[in-house]
Amino acid sequence: MFSVRNDMLRRRELVFLLLCQACFALWPDVERLRTSARKARPMRLRSDRQGTSDLFLPRHVIPTHYDILLRPVFDEALGFPVQGRVVIDVECREAATNTTLHAADMTIEDYVIRDASGIPLEVVDVETDGPHQFLIFHLGETLEVGSTYEIDLAFSYPIRRDRVGFHLVSYTESGMEKYLGVTLFQPSFARLTFPCFDEPSLKARYDVTIGRDEDWTAFTNMPLKETLPDDDGTFLDVFETSLPMSTYTVCFAVTQFSSLTTDTPSPFGVHARPDAIENGAFMLQNAPSIQLTLEEVFKTEEPMPKMDLLALPQSGAGAMEHWGLVTFREDFLLVDVDAEDFTRVFEVNAVTSHELAHNFFGNLVTLQWWDLIWLNEGFASFGEYVGMRGPNPDWDVWQIFVWDSYQPTLMDDSLESTHPLVMDVFSMNDFWPLLDIAYGKGASLLNMIFGVLSEEFIIFDGIASYIGESSFGNVVEEDLWRNLQAAVEGTDVDLGGRTIAEIMTGWTRQAGYPLVTAIRDYDTGGIRVQQERFLSDPEADPDPTLWIVPVTFYTPEGGQRLYWLAEGDGTLTTQPMPGLEEFLFVNVEASGFYRVNYDLRNWELLATELERDPNQFPIQNRAEFLDDAFTFVASGHLPSYEVPLSLTRFLRSEPKFLPWVTAATHLEYLHRMFVSTERRALFQAYALSLLEPRFAETPFEMLEQFPEVYGDILDWYYNYIIQSFTCAMESSACVQQASELFQLWKSAYDPQDPDRTILSPNAKSLVYLYGIYGGDDSDWEFGYQHYQLTGSESDKNSMLLALASYTGSASLTRLLDDILSPTSPIRDQDALQAFLYLGANIAGRQLAFDFLRDNWDAFKARFQEVSAVVAAFQDFNTPADLDALTALRDEHPQDADAFAATVAAVRGNIAWMDQHFDFIVDWLNASIQ
Ligand SMILES: [Zn+2]
Numbered sequence: 001m002f003s004v005r006n007d008m009l010r011r012r013e014l015v016f017l018l019l020c021q022a023c024f025a026l027w028p029d030v031e032r033l034r035t036s037a038r039k040a041r042p043m044r045l046r047s048d049r050q051g052t053s054d055l056f057l058p059r060h061v062i063p064t065h066y067d068i069l070l071r072p073v074f075d076e077a078l079g080f081p082v083q084g085r086v087v088i089d090v091e092c093r094e095a096a097t098n099t100t101l102h103a104a105d106m107t108i109e110d111y112v113i114r115d116a117s118g119i120p121l122e123v124v125d126v127e128t129d130g131p132h133q134f135l136i137f138h139l140g141e142t143l144e145v146g147s148t149y150e151i152d153l154a155f156s157y158p159i160r161r162d163r164v165g166f167h168l169v170s171y172t173e174s175g176m177e178k179y180l181g182v183t184l185f186q187p188s189f190a191r192l193t194f195p196c197f198d199e200p201s202l203k204a205r206y207d208v209t210i211g212r213d214e215d216w217t218a219f220t221n222m223p224l225k226e227t228l229p230d231d232d233g234t235f236l237d238v239f240e241t242s243l244p245m246s247t248y249t250v251c252f253a254v255t256q257f258s259s260l261t262t263d264t265p266s267p268f269g270v271h272a273r274p275d276a277i278e279n280g281a282f283m284l285q286n287a288p289s290i291q292l293t294l295e296e297v298f299k300t301e302e303p304m305p306k307m308d309l310l311a312l313p314q315s316g317a318g319a320m321e322h323w324g325l326v327t328f329r330e331d332f333l334l335v336d337v338d339a340e341d342f343t344r345v346f347e348v349n350a351v352t353s354h355e356l357a358h359n360f361f362g363n364l365v366t367l368q369w370w371d372l373i374w375l376n377e378g379f380a381s382f383g384e385y386v387g388m389r390g391p392n393p394d395w396d397v398w399q400i401f402v403w404d405s406y407q408p409t410l411m412d413d414s415l416e417s418t419h420p421l422v423m424d425v426f427s428m429n430d431f432w433p434l435l436d437i438a439y440g441k442g443a444s445l446l447n448m449i450f451g452v453l454s455e456e457f458i459i460f461d462g463i464a465s466y467i468g469e470s471s472f473g474n475v476v477e478e479d480l481w482r483n484l485q486a487a488v489e490g491t492d493v494d495l496g497g498r499t500i501a502e503i504m505t506g507w508t509r510q511a512g513y514p515l516v517t518a519i520r521d522y523d524t525g526g527i528r529v530q531q532e533r534f535l536s537d538p539e540a541d542p543d544p545t546l547w548i549v550p551v552t553f554y555t556p557e558g559g560q561r562l563y564w565l566a567e568g569d570g571t572l573t574t575q576p577m578p579g580l581e582e583f584l585f586v587n588v589e590a591s592g593f594y595r596v597n598y599d600l601r602n603w604e605l606l607a608t609e610l611e612r613d614p615n616q617f618p619i620q621n622r623a624e625f626l627d628d629a630f631t632f633v634a635s636g637h638l639p640s641y642e643v644p645l646s647l648t649r650f651l652r653s654e655p656k657f658l659p660w661v662t663a664a665t666h667l668e669y670l671h672r673m674f675v676s677t678e679r680r681a682l683f684q685a686y687a688l689s690l691l692e693p694r695f696a697e698t699p700f701e702m703l704e705q706f707p708e709v710y711g712d713i714l715d716w717y718y719n720y721i722i723q724s725f726t727c728a729m730e731s732s733a734c735v736q737q738a739s740e741l742f743q744l745w746k747s748a749y750d751p752q753d754p755d756r757t758i759l760s761p762n763a764k765s766l767v768y769l770y771g772i773y774g775g776d777d778s779d780w781e782f783g784y785q786h787y788q789l790t791g792s793e794s795d796k797n798s799m800l801l802a803l804a805s806y807t808g809s810a811s812l813t814r815l816l817d818d819i820l821s822p823t824s825p826i827r828d829q830d831a832l833q834a835f836l837y838l839g840a841n842i843a844g845r846q847l848a849f850d851f852l853r854d855n856w857d858a859f860k861a862r863f864q865e866v867s868a869v870v871a872a873f874q875d876f877n878t879p880a881d882l883d884a885l886t887a888l889r890d891e892h893p894q895d896a897d898a899f900a901a902t903v904a905a906v907r908g909n910i911a912w913m914d915q916h917f918d919f920i921v922d923w924l925n926a927s928i929q
Contacts, residue, residue, distance in 0.1 A: 055132065055425075055426060055427060056199065057100055057101065057102070057134070057197055057199060057202070058096070058100050059093060059094070060092065060093055060094040060095070060096040060143070061090040061091065061092050061093065061096070061099050061100075061143065061149065062090060062091055062093060062197065062202060063088050063089065063090050063101075063196070063197045063202055063204040064089050064090065064091055064148075064204050064205070065088070065089040065204055065205050065206075065207070066086060066087070066088050066089075066194075066196065066204055066205070066206045066207070067086065067087040067088075067207045067209075068084070068085075068086050068194055068206060068207070068208050068209070069084060069085045069086075069209045069210075069211070069236075070082060070083075070084045070166070070193075070194070070208075070209075070210050070211065070252060071083045071084065071210075071211035071234075072159060072166070072181045072210075072211070072212075072254055074179045074181065074213070074216075074254075079158045080158055080159040080168055080179075080181075081156060081157075081158055081159075082156060082157055082158070082159050082166060082181075083154075083155075083156050084154070084155050084156065084193075084194055085152070085153065085154045085155070086151075086152075086153050086155070086194045086195055086196070087150055087151070087152045087153075088101070088150070088151045088152075088153075088195075088196070088197075088204075089148060089149075089150055089204075090148065090149050090150075090151060091146075091147075091148050092143040092144055092145050092146065092147050092148070092149065093145065094145060095142050095143060095144065095145055096142070096143050097138060097139050097140075097141070097142050097143070098136050098137060098138045098139060099113060099136070099137045099139070099143075099149070099151055100134050100135070100136045100137075101134070101135055101151070101195055101196060101197050101198075102132075102133050102134065102135065102188075102190075102191035102195065102196055102197065102198040103133065103135040103153075103155070103191055103194075103195035103196075104133040104191050104192055105157060105160075105165070105192045106155045106156065106157040106192070106195075107155060107156050107157060108126075108135070108153060108154070108155050108195070109154040109155055109156055110153070110154040111123065111126070111137065111151075111152065111153050111154070112152045113137055113139065113149060113150065113151050113152070114149065114150045114152065115147065115149055116147060116148050116149070118150075121139050121140065121141060121149070122139060122140030122141065123137050123138070123139060123140070124138050124139065124140045125137075125138040126138070133188075133191055133198075135195055137151070151195075153195050155194065155195060157192075159181055160192065162316075163184060163314070163315065163316030164184050164185075164189040164192065164316055165183060165184070165185070165189045165190075165192030165193045166181060166182075166183045166192070166193040166252065167181070167182065167183070167184070167316070168180075168181060169181075169182060169312055169313055169314050169315075170313075170314075171273060171313035171314070173273060173274065173275055174275075178256060178273075180253065180254060180255040180256065180257070180312075181252075181253065181254045181255075182251070182252070182253040182254075182255075182310070182312060182327060183250070183251050183252050183253070183322075184315070184316045184317060184320055184327070185247060185248045185249075185250060185251070185322075186248040186249075186317075186320060187200075187248055187370050187428060187431055188248070188428050189248075190247035190248060190250060191247075193252070196247050197247070198247045198248075199246075199247070199369075200246040200247070200248060200366050200367060200368070200369065200370070200474065201246070201366070201368050201369065201474040202246070202247070203244040203245055203246050203366070203472060203473070203474075204244060204245070205241055205242050205243065205244055205245075206220075206221070206222075206241070206242040206245065206250060207238075207239070207241050207242075208220045208221075208222070208238075208239045208242075208252065209236050209237065209238045209239070210236070210237050210239075210252060210254060211230060211234055211235070211236050211237075212234060212235055212236075212237060212254050213234050213235070214233075214234070214235065215256065216254055216255065216256055217254070217255055217256070217257060217259075217271075218237040218252070218253070218254050219251075219252070219253040219254075219255070219271070219308055219310065219325050220239050220250075220251060220252050220253075220324075220325060221239075221242050221245065221249070221250060221251060221304070221322060221323050221324040221325050222239045222240040222241070222242045222305070222306075222324060223239065223240050223267075223305055223306050224237055224238070224239055224240075225238045225239055225240045226238050240305070243303055243304065243323075243472065244472040245323055245363070246363075246366050249321070249322055249323040249362070249363050249366075250322065250323075251320075251322030251323075251325040251327065253310055253325065253327070255271065255310075256274075257271040257272055257273060257274070257277070257310070257311075258271070258272065258273070258274040258277040259271045259277070260277060260280050260281060260284050261284075262284060262288065264288070265288055265292060266288055266291065266302070266306075266307070267305065267306040267307065268284060268287055268288050268291075268306070268307050268308075268309070269284075269306070269307070269308045269309065270283060270284045270287075270308075270309045270311065270333065270334075271308060271309070271310050271311065272310075272311035272330060272333075272334060273311070273313065273330075276311065276330060276334055279334035279335055279336045280309075280311060280333065280334050282335050282337055282345075282348065283309065283333055283334075283335070283348050283349075283352050284309075285391070286349060286352070286390075286391035286392075287307070287309060287352055287356065289390040289391040290349075290352060290353045290356050290387040290388065290390045290391060291307065291356050291359075291387070291390075292390060293386065293387050293389060293390030294353075294356060294357055294359070294360065294383060294386065294387045294390075297386050297387075297460060298360055298383075298460065298463055298464055298467060299460060299461075299464035300360055300364070300464060300467045300468065300471075302359055302360075303364065303471075304323055304324040304359065304363075305324075306324055307324055307326070307356075307359075308324065308325045308326070309326050309328065309333055309352070310325060310326065310327045310328065311328055311329075311330035311333045311334050312327055312328065312329060312330055313330055314329070315327060315328070315329040317329070318332055318351065319332050319333070319351050319352075319354070319355050320355070321355045321356075321358030321359065321362055321363060321380070323359065323363040326352075326355045326356070328351065328352075328355070331344075332347065332348060332351040332352075333348060333351070333352065334348070335347075335348045338757065338761075339755075339757060339761055339792070340761050340794070341761040341762045341764070341765075341794075342710060342713055342716040342717070342720075342762055343717075345710065345713065346395075346400070346713055346717075349388045349391070349392060350384055350385075350388055350400075351384075353383070353384045353385075353386075353387035353388040354380050354381065354383070354384035355380070356387055357379065357380040357382075357383025357384055357386070357387055358376065358380045360379075360383070360467055361375065361376055361379030361380055361383060362376040362379075362380065364467060364471050364472065365466070365467050365470045365471060365473065365474075365475055366473070366474050366475070367474065367475060367476075368474040368475060368476050369425060370425045370428075370431045370434075371422055371423060371424055371425040371434070372422060372475075372476060372477060373431070373434050373435065373438045374421050374422065374434075374438040374441070374442035374445075374508065375442070375475060375477065375480065376438075377435070377438040377439045377442055378438065378439065378441070378442015378443050378445065378446055379442070379443075379446065380439075381405060381439040381440065381442060381443035382442075382443040382446045382447065385397045385398060385400075385401050392710075392713065394711055394712045395710075395712055395713050395714065396712055396714045397714075398620070399619060399656065399657050399658040399714050399717075400714070400717075401443070401447070402590060402620050402623060402624075402658055403623075403657075403658055403661055403662065405439070405440045405443055405444065406440065406443075406444050406447070406590065406593075407623075407627055407662065407665075408440060409437055409439075409440030409441050409444055409593075410444075410513070410593070410595065410627070410631075411536070411631075412436060412437055412440070413437055413441055413511075413512055413513055414512065414513075414534050414535060414536040414631075414635075415535075415536060415537070416535055416537060416540050418437065418511050418512055419433065419434075419437075419511050420508065420509050420510055420511050421434075421437060421438065421441055421442065421445075421507070421508040421509075422434075422477070422508050422509055441593065444593045445504070445507055445508065445593055447591055447593075448507075448550065448591050448592050448593050449484065449500070449504070450591065451550070451552065451588075451589060451591025451592065452493070452495075452550045452552075452562070452591075453484070453487075453488060453493050454493075458487050458488060458491055458493065459484065459487065461487045462483045462484035462485075462486065462487030462488070463483070463484075465483045465486065465487065466479060466480050466483035466484070469483065477501075477504075477505075477508060478501060481499070481500045481501035481504055482501070484500045485499055485500045485501065488500070494562055494564075495564075496548075496564030496566070498548060498564070498566075502548065503548045503550075506546070506547045506548055507547060507593065510545050510547070511545070512533045512534065512535070512543070512545065513533070513534060513547070513593050513594050513595075514531040514532065514533060514534060514546075514547050514549055514594045514595075515531065515532055515533070515534035515594065515595050515596075515597060515637070516529055516530070516531050516549060516551060516565065516586055516587070516592075516594050516595070516596050516597070517529065517530045517531075517532075517596070517597045517598070518553070518572070518584060518586050518596065518597075518598050518599075518602065519598070519599045520578075520584065520598075520599055520601070520602055522580055522601065525577040525578070526571065526577075527553075527571065527572040527573075527574075527577075527578075527584060528569055528570070528571055528572075529551055529563070529565055529569060529570050529571070529572055529586070530568060530569040531546060531547065531549055531565055531568060531569070531594075532568070533545045534594070534595050534635070535635070536631065536634065536635045537635070538634075538635055538636030546566070546567065546568060547594075548564060548565075548566045549564070549565040549566070549592065549594060550562060550564060550592055551563040551564070551565045551570075551572070551586055551587075551592070552586065552587060552588040552589075552591070552592065553572055553574070553584060553585065553586045553587075553588070554584070554585050554586075554588050555574055555577075555578040555582060555583070555584050556578070556582050556583070556616075557576050557578065557579075557582065558574035558575060558576060558577075558578070560588050561574050572584075581605070582605070583602060583605040583606050583609050584598075584602055584605075585598075585606060585617070585621060585625075586598075587621070587624065588618065588621065589618045589620045589621065590618075590620035590621060590623070590624040591620075595624075595628045595631065595632075596624075596628055597628065597632055597637050597638070600643070603629070603643045603646070603647075604646070606625060606647070607643070607646040607647050607649065607650070610622065610625070610647065610649075610650035611649045611650045611652075611653075614650045614653055614654055614659075619656050619658050619659065620658065622650070622654065622656075622658070622659040623658040623659045623661075623662040624662075625647050626644065626647055626648070626659060626662045626663050626666065627662050627665075627666070629643045629644035629647055630644040630666035631666075632644075633916075640916070640919050641670075641916055641919060641920055641923065642919075642923065644666070645920070645923055645924075645927075648663055648667070648690060649690070649927075651663055651690045651691075651694075652689070652690050652693050652694070653693070654694070655694075655718070656714070656718060657714050657715075657717040657718040657721060660694075660718065660721045660722065660725070661717070661721050664721060664725050667687065670683065670920065671683060671684075671687075671728075672840075672875045673875075673877055673909060673912065673913060673917070674917075674920075675842050676842055676845075676875070676877065676878075677917075679917075679921050679924075682921065682924050682925065682928070683920075683924060684729040684730055685924075685928055686924045686927055686928055687725070687729045688726065688729050688731055689927075689928065691722065691725055691726045691729065691731070692726070692731070694722045694726075695722055695723070695726045695731065695733070695734065698718070698719045698722045698723065699737065700723060700734075700737040700738065700741060700763065700766075704741065704759070704760045704762075704763050705760060705762070716762060720762070720766075723766055724766055727766060727769070727770045734770065735770045735773060735774040736774065738766055738767050738769070738770035738771050738773075738774060739770065739771050739774040739775060741759060741763060741767045741771065742767050742768070742770075742771020742772070742774075742775060742779065743771070744758070744759075745758050745759050745767065745771075746779070746782055749782075749786075751785070751789060754786060754789035754790050754791070755790055755791055755792055755795070764795065764798060765794075765798035765801075768783060768795075768798050768799050768801075768802040769798070769801060769802045769805060771783075771802075772802045772803065772805070772806050773802070773805055773806060773807065776808070777808050777810065777811055780803065780806050780808060780811045781811075783799050783802055783803055784799075784803055784825070786799055787799040787800060787803065787825070788825045796827075796830070797830075797833075800826075800830055800833060800834050800837065801837050803815055803834070804834050804837030804838045804840075804841055804844065805837060805840075805841050805844075806841075806843075806844075807841075807843040809843075809847060812838065812841075812843070812844045812847055812848075813847060813851075815834065815838065816835075816838065816847065816848060816851045819831045819834050819835050819838075820855060820858055820859065820862060822862065831862065831863070832863055832865075832868060832869065835848065835869060835872055836868075836871065836872045838872065839871075839872025839873055839874075839875070840872070840875065845872075845873070845875070848872060848873075849873060849884065852869065852870075852872075852888075853888050853891075856888075856891070856892060860895070865898075866895055866898045867897070867898035867899070867900075867901060867902075869898075870885075870898055870899055870902045871901065871902050873885060873902055873906070874901075874902050874905040874906065874909075875909065876906045876909065877906065877909035877910055877912070877913050878910065878913075879910060881906060882903070882906050882907065882910060885899065885902065885903060885906060886899070886903065889903070
């Protein structure tokens with residue numbers, strides 16, 4: 001009936017996607033090269049695609065210091081002009097007759113290049129190189145090695161509207177339109193804001209002055225030094241000289257924000273719209289503790305004298321780690337802990353911790369070039385979980401790491417189309433594709449190193465010396481491997497006679513990851529292990545790539561061991577060897593970035609022992625047995641659902657979130673296939689046989705509490721997955737509890753104050769969903785009213801799902817009419833999502849399909865992407881369904897392409913049903929009796 005992967009999980013999934021792109025989202029519009037401005041003054045510089053391999057600036061002069069003045073005018077009638085001046089001190093390293101730096105999308109109003117005594121040099125020609133965004137001053141004399149020079153440039157441009165460089169953000173406050181200006185530079189947009197040497201390895205110090213009106217506040221990386229009156233009644237804010245920084249970590253902002261600040265234990269500020277600032281108090285309280293924890297763990301003091309956290313109403317990135325002035329899309333920093341649920345509480349902690357971890361990994365120690373983006377993002381994605389523990393020491397955050405980072409990356413990196421973590425970046429177009437796995441695989445490989453160098457102090461010593469050695473400088477992978485190696489020397493850490501560099505190079509420079517298969521010989525007691533590249537597509541060609549794999553394994557008698565598997569296969573030895581009835585498992589605590597398969601008998605032993613006592617196994621392994629086994633059925637490495645379904649039996653006594661959410665993620669597809677069949681009740685009965693012992697201990701009231709302190713927030717995740725999964729299996733007890741709370745909410749509801757807190761934010765989405773599902777048409781009507789009245793975005797989303805998941809056909813028909821009508825209460829931005837929800841509702845699916853067939857042209861007119869509309873029927877799984885779908889396609893041959901993906905998905909479902917359905921029915925029948 002309902003998707004197990006319910007609203008809360010979807011939101012978390014969305015967060016994952018956003019985190020994946022946390023620092024980058026937009027690629028600006030690029031314009032064609034214009035060289036006609038050559039020698040003209042003023043010169044208008046345009047950006048262009050960086051498409052050639054000659055990407056780097058020449059190194060004959062390098063910058064040491066920037067003096068920057070920016071004067072933005074926030075006046076729409078004037079076009080939001082920005083005037084600026086930059087004086088760059090450079091040192092000559094090689095004799096040359098030009099200076100070359102980056103600048104684009106601006107007008108150079110004036111220029112002069114001086115020697116150390118202030119005498120202007122003759123500029124004989126000014127050249128712009130559009131593809132590289134170079135600005136080249138050809139000189140009438142030769143620059144002398146060892147001498148210093150000043151490049152002094154005045155420039156102007158209208159503030160940008162595309163959320164990179166120095167750009168405008170607008171928002172409404174008390175009905176008035178307001179503006180702010182802020183910068184986003186990673187990876188190569190600083191050059192759109194001031195002429196500069198815009199490469200991460202060209203670090204320099206900055207003195208910044210920003211012009212502003214009265215009642216506005218300017219920010220940059222460093223603290224304010226003084227404010228001076230300007231000629232025209234405005235003010236100039238002058239800031240302290242910065243630490244050495246890469247251009248992409250520089251940030252400027254000019255706002256009319258309100259602020260919350262603290263000086264203990266170090267200066268922190270949260271800055272936001274006045275209407276939203278009170279929701280900044282929570283992270284103002286937590287952020288200093290996160291920073292302290294990161295400092296302690298990585299044994300490095302944060303050198304920035306202050307840390308401002310800026311909450312932007314809109315942002316080109318989820319968040320960006322500008323040093324000392326971190327910018328966030330505001331929902332990643334602000335939270336109303338009385339009105340928002342625990343996932344939001346977790347999220348703001350995680351994103352803030354990620355950005356503060358970048359202070360060490362990215363800001364203090366910076367990648368040499370963008371091909372090594374994983375060194376920034378892998379460490380920040382790992383450090384995020386380290387730092388979060390500071391203010392929340394009881395949170396078992398590593399469960400979320402496995403679910404939100406490790407498992408999805410194993411999935412993404414199993415495609416034939418994946419790529420090595422490190423690849424050449426010859427142009428910025430080569431950079432963006434690296435980001436898909438840089439976060440999760442980078443963090444997972446670090447986690448693997450931690451797992452092998454298991455004595456934590458060793459690894460943290462190595463990382464601390466890696467930071468210390470390159471502070472205010474730049475790094476390559478070898479710097480990390482060398483420092484970790486030095487930390488290991490003289491200890492008893494077993495690297496199998498290899499160096500960390502030798503081991504890790506294959507993991508960062510080869511695509512994909514290994515499948516390790518352990519096969520036992522139950523006659524001799526022998527254990528063979530093999531490796532091959534894991535590819536999720538059963539049709540994929542075999543790939544001969546090998547890795548140096550740390551095969552950690554555990555047997556009840558022999559305990560935990562490590563074996564280095566460098567060849568295609570090897571032999572595990574342990575004393576005593578496991579007996580015939582004893583299990584073995586590989587990849588202890590899932591610290592290795594690989595999957596593990598076993599012979600069927602060992603799988604049986606694992607399933608039996610898990611059911612007898614899951615606590616014999618680490619939480620991560622309980623989850624990974626499930627994740628691997630379900631994945632292996634799809635990839636063809638296991639012949640049937642026998643193994644994964646047998647493994648699910650232990651869930652009856654599983655008290656932790658991670659194994660449950662892993663099971664729910666995989667069982668969701670089975671449920672989607674079963675829900676339209678007459679065996680739906682059989683599937684649900686089995687699922688409830690696992691859930692009911694857990695549900696009995698986690699009644700709804702637990703979600704209904706308003707926690708002052710969350711304790712271990714993973715307990716809330718656990719409660720939620722149990723409640724939502726149980727209700728999704730149509731448990732009458734669960735639906736009834738939700739209905740009672742829905743009626744309580746309804747009776748206390750005040751339409752004049754629709755967002756008055758009545759229900760705990762932790763329970764709301766489930767109460768709406770199952771309260772309406774278990775209610776009648778009047779409850780649906782009431783929910784529809786609330787959808788229209790509430791000012792809460794999350795309430796609107798939760799209610800939309802609830803409305804579309806109801807069973808009454810009259811209400812669903814009305815919803816369909818409203819989805820198609822631009823003047824109905826369904827907002828334009830919600831209409832497509834509502835239709836997709838209806839397609840996922842087995843009670844609404846056929847209605848929705850018939851409605852689409854009867855109103856095809858109207859749907860085409862309302863939704864630009866008609867393929868997204870057709871995707872509502874991707875769960876069709878019978879030949880009759882397929883016939884109906886292809887008949888609709890054939891009625892609209894001009895739109896045939898819009899059906900392709902959904903038709904392919906439906907064919908896949910039909911093949912799955914042919915292959916697995918009867919087997920699963922038999923298995924479920926046998927298990928329930
Ligand atoms: Zn990041």
